[in-house]
Amino acid sequence: MAIKTLRQLVSADSCKTLVVKVGSALLVDANGQPREEWLSGLSAEIAAMHAKGQRVVVVSSGAIALGASRLHLDKGGRANLADAQAAASVGQIGLAGLWSSKLQTHGLNAAQILVTVGDLEDRRRYLNASSTLERLLDCGVVPIVNENDSVATEEIRFGDNDRLAARVGQAAGADAVLLLSDVDGLMDRDPSQAGARLIPIVEGVTDDIRSMASGSSASGLGSGGMISKIQAAEIAERAGIALAIINGTRDHPVSAAVDADLGTLFIPTRQDGGRRAWLGGRIAPAGSLTVDEGCIAALAKGASLLAAGITKVDGSFQRGELVSIKDADGCAIAQGLVEYDAAVCAALSGKRHEEQAEVLGHAPRSAVVHRDQMVLL
Template identity: 70%
Template sequence: MAIERLEHLTDKDICSTLVLKIGSALLVDGDGKPKSAWLAGLVNEISELRAGGQNVVVVSSGAIALGAARLGLPKGGRGSLADAQAAASVGQIALAGLWSGLLEQHGLTAAQMLVTLGDMEERRRYLNASTTLSRLLEAGIVPVVNENDSVATEEIRFGDNDRLASRVAQAASADAVILLSDVDGLMDRNPAEPGAKLVPQVNGVTSEVRAMADGGSTSGMGSGGMTSKIQAAEIAERAGIALAIINGTVDKPISTALGKDRGTVFVAQRQDNARQAWLGGRIAPGGSLVVDEGCISALANGASLLAAGIVEVKGAFERGELVIVLDGDGCVVAQGLAEYGAEACRAIAGKKQAEQAGILGHAPRSAVVHRDQMVML
C-alpha cells in the first residue's frame, strides 16, 4: 500500500522505517542553546514510534549552531568556511551527546553517523553506509546522521540536510521521510502572501510544484528552504519513498500534524531498482550533455545515449563521472555515468559510430552513456 496520507507515516505495516529530519532552527535557539523542552517532546514521539514497531533514523542539523555558541563565533558560525568547520567540530560532540542522553531516557541507544557528499555519491562508500545503517536498525539502534561539516567544503557539500535525508532514506531502505519545517507544508505560493493555501498531497514534482517553492531559509541558521525540500522530494519519489513536510515549531510536531491532518505528502511515483535510485539521487554532476530531440525520443524508449545525438558538451568531467542530459531548452532529461571524458565527448559529438574510430584513434565504445548507467528524470 502506498503512503498517501499523514496517518500512514505512523503505521508500521505501511511504513516500517521512517527517516526524520530536524533543522538547526528547530533544535537550537537564538543564543545557541538546545531547545530542551521541544526536543524532549520530539524524542518522546520517537520512542512511541519505536514502541509501535517502526525503525527510526534521525537526520539532525545543529552542530554548527551549537559549536558557534560555545566558540563565540559571529554569524552563527557561518561567517567563513573555517569558522563553520571549527564550529561543526565542537558542536558535533555536543549534538551527539544531546541525542544520546535524550534517547537513553527512553531506553533507546543512539548511534552517530557523519557522512559527506562523497559517501553518498561514490557507489562503494554508499553501499558501506547502507550496510552500517541496516545493521544498526537490525540491532534496534536509532542512527543519528549529520553531514560532516568539519571536513566538507562548499564544493563537496550537500549544503542542506533535506536532500541528505532522502539519500539516507535510500541507503536505509526506508519507506518515508518526514521533514520538519517552520511552515505547515508546501503552500501554493509564498506563505507570506495573502491567500496562500496548503497543498496536502503532491503526485509527482512538476515545474508548477517547483514554482511554489521559496528558496530561502528564514531563520538565518540553516541552509535549506522549500526549494531544497522539493529537491529532496524528487530524490525520494523516484526511489519509491514518500516524503512529508510538516510544521516542526510546535510541541510534539508529529502527533500534532497527524491530529490536525495538516502537512504535505509527496507520494512516491516509481520504484527504481537500487542502482537506478542511487544514480537518480546523485546531485554532483561533473558536466552536462545537450542532446537533440531524436536522442531524447530514443532515451525515452530505453536506448543508450549515442554521440550522434549530442549537440553540446559542457564541463570538464572525466570518464565514469556523473553527467546530466539536457534538451535544447536546458531542461534536465536524464543523468548517468559518462563512458568518455569531456574532451573526447566534444571530439565525437554529432558523429556517427563509423566516424569515431578515426577521431579517437581506437575502437569507440558502444555509447557515451549506456542505458544501464543512466536514469531518466
Template identity: 65%
Template sequence: MVIAALHDLIDPAAARRIVLKIGSSLLVDGAGCPRAEWLESIAGEIADFRAAGREVVVVSSGAIALGAARLGLERGGRGSLADAQAAASVGQIALASLWSEKLAARGLTAAQLLLTLDDLEDRRRYLNASSTLARLLESGAVPVVNENDSVATQEIRFGDNDRLAARVAQAVRADAVLLLSDVDGLFDRNPREAGARLVPVVDGIDDAVRAMADGGSASGLGSGGMTSKLQAAEIAERAGIALAIVNGTHRAPIGRALEGGVGTVFLPRRRDGARKAWLGGRLRDRGALVVDVGCAAALAQGGSLLAAGITAVEGAFERGDLVAIRDPAGAAIARGLAEYGAAECHALKGLRSADHARVLGYAPRAAVVHRDHMVML
C-alpha cells in the same frame, strides 16, 4: 499499503522505516541553547515508533548553532567556512551528547554517523554507509546522521540536511521521510501572504510546484528553505519514497501532524532499482551532454545515448564520471555515467558509430552513456 495522504503514514504497514529530519531552529534557540523539553518530546515519539515495530533514522542539524554559541562566533557560526568548520567541531560533541542522553532516557541507544557529499556520491562509500546504517537498525540503535561540516568544503557539501535526509533514505531503503519545518508544509505562495493555502498532497513536482517555493531560511540558523525541501522530495519520489513536510515547532509535532493530517506529502512516483535510484539522487554532475530532439525521444523510449545524437559537450569530465543529459532547450532529461571523457565526446559528437574507430584509433564502446548506467529524470 499505498501512501496517498499524510494520515497514511500513521500506519506501520505503510511506513515501517522512517527518516526524520530536524532543522537547527527547532533543536536550538536563538541564543544557541538546546530546546531540551522539545527534544524530549521528539525522543518520546521516536520511542513510540520503535515500540510499534518501526525503525527511525534521525538526520539532525544543530551542530554549528550549538558550537557557535560556545565559541562566541557571530552569525550563528556561518560568517565564513572556517567559522562553520570550527563551530561544527565543537557542536558535534554537544549534539551527539544531547541525542544520546534524550534517547537513553527512553531506553534507546543513539549512534552517530557523519557524512560528506562525497560519501554518498561515490558508489563504494555509499554502499559502506548503507551497510553501516542497516546494521545499526538491525541492532536496535537509532542512527543520528549529520553532515560532517568540520571537514566539508564548499565543493563537497550538501549545504542543507533536507537533501541529505533524502539521500540517507535511499541508502537505508526507507519508506518515508519526515522533514520537520517551521511551517505547516508547502503553501501555494509565501505563507506570510494573505490567502496562502496549504497544499496537502503533491503527486509529482513540476514547474508550477517549484514556483510555490521560497528559497530562504526564516530562522537564520539553518541553510535550507522550501526550495531545498522540494529538491529532497524529487530525490525521494524517484526512489519510491514518500516525503512529508510538517510543522515541527509544536511539542510532540509528529503525532500532531499525522493524526491531524496537517502538512504536505509528496507521493512516490516510481521505484527505481537501487543503482538507478543512487544515480538519480546524485547531486554533483561533472559535465553535460546536449542532445538533439530525435536522441531525446530515443532515450525516453529506453535507448542508450549514442554519439550521433550529441550536439554539444560541457565540462571537463573523465570516463566513469556522472554527466547530465540535456535536451535542445537545456532541460536536464537524464543523468548517467559517461563511457568516454569530454575530449573524446567532443571528437565523436554527431558521428555515426561506423566512424568512431577511425576517429579514436581504437575499438569504440557500445554507447557514450549506456542505458544500464543512466536514469531518466
C-alpha cells in the same frame, strides 16, 4: 502497504522504517542554545514509535549553530568556510551528546553517523553506509545522521539536510521521510501572500509543483528552503519512498501534525530499482553534455546517448563519472555514467558511429552514456 496519509507515517504496519529530519532552527534557539524541552518531546515521540515496532533514523542539523555559540563566532558560524568547519567540529560533539542523553531517557541507544556527499555518491561507500544503517536498526539503535561539515567544502557538500534525508532514506531502505520544517507544508504560492493555500497531497513532482517552491529559509539558521524539500521529494520518489513536510515548531510536532492531519504528503508515482534510484538521486555531476532535440526524443523512448546527438561538452570529467544531460536551454533531462572522458566526448560530439573510429584510432563503444547507466529526470 502504500502510504497515503500522515497517520500511516507513524504506523509500523505501513511504515517499517522512517527517516525524521530536524532542522537547525527547531533544535537550536536564536542564541545558539539547544531547545531542550522541545527535543525531549520529539525524543518521546520517537521512543513511542520505536515501542510500536517502527525503526527510526534521525537526520539532524544543528552542529554549526551549537558550535558557533560555544566558540562565539559571528553570523552563526557561517561567515566563512573555516568558521563553519570549526563550529561543526565543536558542535558535532554537543549534538551527538544531546541526542544520546534525550533518547537514553527512554532506554534507547543513539549512534552518530557523519557523511559527506562522496559517501553517498560513490556506489561502494553508499552500500557500506547502507549496511551500517541496517545493522544499527536491527540492533534497535536510533542512528543520528548529519553531514560532516567539519571536512565538507562548498564544492562537495549537500548544503542542506533535506536532500541528505532523502538519500539516507534510500540507503536505509526507508518507507517514508518526514521533514520537520517551520511551515505547515507546501503552499501554492509564497506563504506571505494573501490567499496562500496548503497543498495536502502531491502525487509526483511536476513543473507546477516546483514553481510553488521558495528558496528562502525563514529562520536564517538553516541552509534549506522549500526548493530543497521539493528536490528531496524527487530523490525519495525514485526509490518509491513517501515524503512529508510538517510544521515542527509545535511541542510534540509529529503528534500535532498527525492529529490535525496538517502537512504535505508526497506520494511516489514511480519506483526505480536500487541502483537506478541511487543513480538518479546523485547530486554532484562532474560535467554535462548538451544534446539536440532528436537525441532527447530518442532518450525518452529508452535509447542510449550517442555521440551524434551531443552539441556541447562542459566540465573535466573522466570515464565512469556522473554527467548531467541537458537540453539546449540548459535544463537537465537525464544523468548517467559516461563512457569517455571530457576531451574524447568533445572530439566525438556530433559524429556518427562510422566516423568515430577515425577519431579514436579504434572501434568506438556502443554509446557515450549507455541506457543501463542512465536515468531520466
